Amino acid sequence: MTLTAFLAYCLAITLAAATPGPAMFTVITNGVARGFLRAFVAGMGIAAGDAVLVTLALLGWWRWPRPSNGCFSC
DSSP states (O other), X not given: OOHHHHHHHHHHHHHHHHSSSHHHHHHHHHHHHHOHHHHHHHHXXXXXXXXXXXXXXXXXXXXSSOOOSSTTXX
């Protein structure tokens, strides 16, 4: 993967993370109900989870849980 492609991917992930969805609603709900610190912690947890998934994808672990015979076979 070239640096340009990687940066484009990072930009796309950032835009997708900023759009309303379950993760964004979790952060907003925590912010309104419990305050900034809880919202910040929730956001950092979501970002850490995304970072782990991106790292695994870049390492090629997307093929790791190989399904046996049946649907989704590679």
